Amino acid sequence: MDYRTAGVDVVAGRAFVERIRASVEATHRPEVVGGLGGFGGLTRLPAGIERPLLVAGTDGVGTKLELAQAHGCHHNVGIDLVAMCVNDVITSGAEPLLFLDYMATGRLSPEAMAAVVEGIADGCRQSGCSLLGGETAEMPGFYSPGRYDLAGFCLAVVDEARLIDGRHVTPGDAVIAVASSGVHSNGFSLVRRILEDQGIDRAATLPGTTVPLIDALLEPTRLYASLVRELLAAELPLHAMAHITGGGLPENLPRCLPAGTGATLDPGSWERPAVFRWLQDAGEVPESDLWHTFNLGVGFCLVVPADQQQRAISMCDQAGHRAWQLGEVRSLAANSPVLVGLPC
Numbered sequence: 001m002d003y004r005t006a007g008v009d010v011v012a013g014r015a016f017v018e019r020i021r022a023s024v025e026a027t028h029r030p031e032v033v034g035g036l037g038g039f040g041g042l043t044r045l046p047a048g049i050e051r052p053l054l055v056a057g058t059d060g061v062g063t064k065l066e067l068a069q070a071h072g073c074h075h076n077v078g079i080d081l082v083a084m085c086v087n088d089v090i091t092s093g094a095e096p097l098l099f100l101d102y103m104a105t106g107r108l109s110p111e112a113m114a115a116v117v118e119g120i121a122d123g124c125r126q127s128g129c130s131l132l133g134g135e136t137a138e139m140p141g142f143y144s145p146g147r148y149d150l151a152g153f154c155l156a157v158v159d160e161a162r163l164i165d166g167r168h169v170t171p172g173d174a175v176i177a178v179a180s181s182g183v184h185s186n187g188f189s190l191v192r193r194i195l196e197d198q199g200i201d202r203a204a205t206l207p208g209t210t211v212p213l214i215d216a217l218l219e220p221t222r223l224y225a226s227l228v229r230e231l232l233a234a235e236l237p238l239h240a241m242a243h244i245t246g247g248g249l250p251e252n253l254p255r256c257l258p259a260g261t262g263a264t265l266d267p268g269s270w271e272r273p274a275v276f277r278w279l280q281d282a283g284e285v286p287e288s289d290l291w292h293t294f295n296l297g298v299g300f301c302l303v304v305p306a307d308q309q310q311r312a313i314s315m316c317d318q319a320g321h322r323a324w325q326l327g328e329v330r331s332l333a334a335n336s337p338v339l340v341g342l343p344c
Contacts, residue, residue, distance in 0.1 A: 041132030078119020094156035106143035180299030
C-alpha cells in the first residue's frame with residue numbers, strides 16, 4: 001500500500017504544477033517578487049499610494065460548478081471564480097493586486113484542472129491582477145473521482161483618500177446599470193432544478209436563438225475591473241458602486257447607499273435577456289423570486305452625479321459595456337422601502 005494506491009498521485013500533482021506555471025506567471029504584475037513554488041506568494045504594494053487600504057474578498061462559484069462539470073466547461077468557471085471576487089473588491093475603487101485559488105478534487109484530472117487554472121489566469125489577466133499562487137488538494141473518498149470544488153481570494157489596494165464608500169451619495173444622483181453577460185454565478189440551484197424538470201439535453205437551444213441553452217447558462221461572469229479602472233483614470237466622480245450578485249438588485253444595490261437614502265428604479269429601462277425569460281417560463285418562477293435570485297441583465301451599478309450620467313454611459317459603451325440609466329437616488333422617508341419601482 002502506498003499514497004498512489006490510496007488515491008493521491010504526488011507525481012501527477014508535480015507535473016500539473018509545471019503544466020500551469022506559464023499561465024500563472026503570465027499574470028504577474030511588476031510588484032510580484034519571486035515565482036511559483038514557494039510556501040507563500042510575495043508582492044509589493046504599488047508605488048505612489050500615500051495611505052494604502054487593503055481590500056480583501058473571497059467567494060466561490062456555487063452550484064454552477066455542477067452544471068459546468070457535467071458539460072465539461074472548465075475554463076469558464078475559472079473566469080467565474082475570479083469575477084466573483086474581483087467584482088466585489090473593485091466597488092470600493094480598489095486596484096486588484098493578487099488572486100489565490102483553492103481547488104479540491106477526488107482524483108486529479110490534469111486536463112480539467114489545467115483548464116480551470118487557465119480560466120483563472122484568463123480572469124486575472126482581464127482584471128489586471130496577479131495569480132500569485134494557489135492550492136490543489138486531492139481528497140479521495142471525500143469527493144467523487146473527477147469532481148472538484150473551487151474557492152478564491154482576492155486582495156486589492158486603494159488610497160484612503162480615494163476610497164469609494166457611498167459617503168458622497170446624495171439624492172438626485174443617477175444610478176447607472178452596466179449589463180451582465182447572463183446568469184453569472186448565482187441562482188444555479190434553481191437553474192439546475194429547472195433543467196432537470198424540463199429534461200433539457202445538450203442539443204437544446206435558447207428559444208428564438210441558435211445559441212445552445214447550456215452555453216447561454218454557462219457564459220462566464222463579466223469582469224468589470226478594467227471598466228472601473230478607466231472610469232477612475234478619467235476622474236469620473238463615482239459616488240458608489242454595487243456588484244449585483246446573489247439576491248439581485250433588491251439586496252445588492254442598497255448595500256452601496258448610505259443611511260437615509262434609497263433609489264427609485266425603472267424596471268422598463270432595459271429588455272430582460274432571453275435566458276432569464278426562458279428561466280421564468282420554463283420554471284414558472286414567480287416574479288419576486290426572479291428579482292431576488294438573478295441579476296436579470298444588470299451585473300454592476302454605478303452611482304454618479306446627475307450631470308455626469310451621460311458621460312458615464314458613454315464611457316461604459318466605449319469600453320464595450322452596455323449601460324443605461326436605471327434610476328436615481330432619493331431621500332428615504334421613515335418606514336419607506338429602500339428601492340421603489342421594482343415589481344417585487
